[in-house]
Amino acid sequence: TFNFCAGPAMLPTAVMQQAQQEFINWQQQGCSVMEISHRSKPFIKVAAEAEQDLRDLLQIPDNYKVLFMHGGGRGQFSAVPLNLFQAAANATKSSADYIVSGAWSKAAVEEGHKYGKLNVQDIRHTTDAGLRTITDPSQWQLNSNAAFVHCCPNETVDGVEFTGLPQTDVPIVADLSSTILSRPIDVSRYGVIYAGAQKNIGPSGLTLAIVREDLLPAANAAIPAVLDYRLAADNDSMFNTPPTFAWYLAGLVFKWLKQQGGITEMATRNQEKASLLYDYIDKSDFYSNDVVKAYRSWMNVPFFLGDERLNDMFVEQAQQHGLLALKGHRMVGGMRASIYNAMPLEGVQTLVSFMQEFERVNG
Numbered sequence: 001t002f003n004f005c006a007g008p009a010m011l012p013t014a015v016m017q018q019a020q021q022e023f024i025n026w027q028q029q030g031c032s033v034m035e036i037s038h039r040s041k042p043f044i045k046v047a048a049e050a051e052q053d054l055r056d057l058l059q060i061p062d063n064y065k066v067l068f069m070h071g072g073g074r075g076q077f078s079a080v081p082l083n084l085f086q087a088a089a090n091a092t093k094s095s096a097d098y099i100v101s102g103a104w105s106k107a108a109v110e111e112g113h114k115y116g117k118l119n120v121q122d123i124r125h126t127t128d129a130g131l132r133t134i135t136d137p138s139q140w141q142l143n144s145n146a147a148f149v150h151c152c153p154n155e156t157v158d159g160v161e162f163t164g165l166p167q168t169d170v171p172i173v174a175d176l177s178s179t180i181l182s183r184p185i186d187v188s189r190y191g192v193i194y195a196g197a198q199k200n201i202g203p204s205g206l207t208l209a210i211v212r213e214d215l216l217p218a219a220n221a222a223i224p225a226v227l228d229y230r231l232a233a234d235n236d237s238m239f240n241t242p243p244t245f246a247w248y249l250a251g252l253v254f255k256w257l258k259q260q261g262g263i264t265e266m267a268t269r270n271q272e273k274a275s276l277l278y279d280y281i282d283k284s285d286f287y288s289n290d291v292v293k294a295y296r297s298w299m300n301v302p303f304f305l306g307d308e309r310l311n312d313m314f315v316e317q318a319q320q321h322g323l324l325a326l327k328g329h330r331m332v333g334g335m336r337a338s339i340y341n342a343m344p345l346e347g348v349q350t351l352v353s354f355m356q357e358f359e360r361v362n363g
């Protein structure tokens, strides 16, 4: 089977097999990795190696902390304003710019409002031809006195992705939950990068935050301890018990990524997978995607059938062919194929063949 689910969680088959093999008796410890203390030497080694491998993959500069946290993407919707407004308090910067490019950046706004003044800019538009598009980052209207600017470069629900960033001295905070590790990025352009693990990293329950050191809040700031970046940094992400099994699995994924040739190789594969699917959709008179080409997501591909009454049949027959979870998000409708790092090219080829056959019979 090939699983096109948007999350959680997409792990490479090789990683699943390794985890299965060593599940009960990990490294001859006589128990599972999830049963050993997070403060034991063997686990600290796992944790440190995972961090180093991630640093190598993303080429994270030394002045960034890598935090392995709880709480998912939504936890970070709170953590970001709580930490960054505190960090900026001395500079009397008490507002932030929030860019809305889809459902998740909108959800971040709803949470962020609780903690400070937000200047919200909705960059979504529809072209004359009825296609969905966004204002390019180079054209965003930003407030030079903001504490930070928040954005979501890949919108998992909407299938909209941008890769450029605005030119600004204000720290850029990016929710990379559904695009991290899918293509190279320049970490030094960001103040904070965060990502729920459950798409390109590992199982849900683990959340990554990569934080530039000068943005850590003051010690003893009024922030819930589990969301406090400084506390996490000062305690090597072990202030409270971390999601150890998820951390271990993330570590295996990072090693797998390195073996595959790193993120540059992933980018080549992801572009090939996405092009194959979009090219077929564009050529077909039966299927359509309504996002302008420049902002189409490499990770989440929404598409529609010419006749919506065939939707249920499409999903059902796809499942019978081993193509799982293609039903679109309830806010967008139609279909959605999520093609994260763990999805092999063969999965997308199989999907396209199925779509061709479905079109031949029902088109």
Ligand code: PLP
Residues within 6 Å of the ligand: 007, 071, 072, 073, 074, 075, 104, 152, 154, 155, 156, 157, 175, 176, 177, 178, 196
């Ligand atoms: N941000 C993005 C881009 C997402 O795709 C998701 C979930 O899919 C979230 C945030 C929310 O993550 P969580 O469910 O871990 O809170």
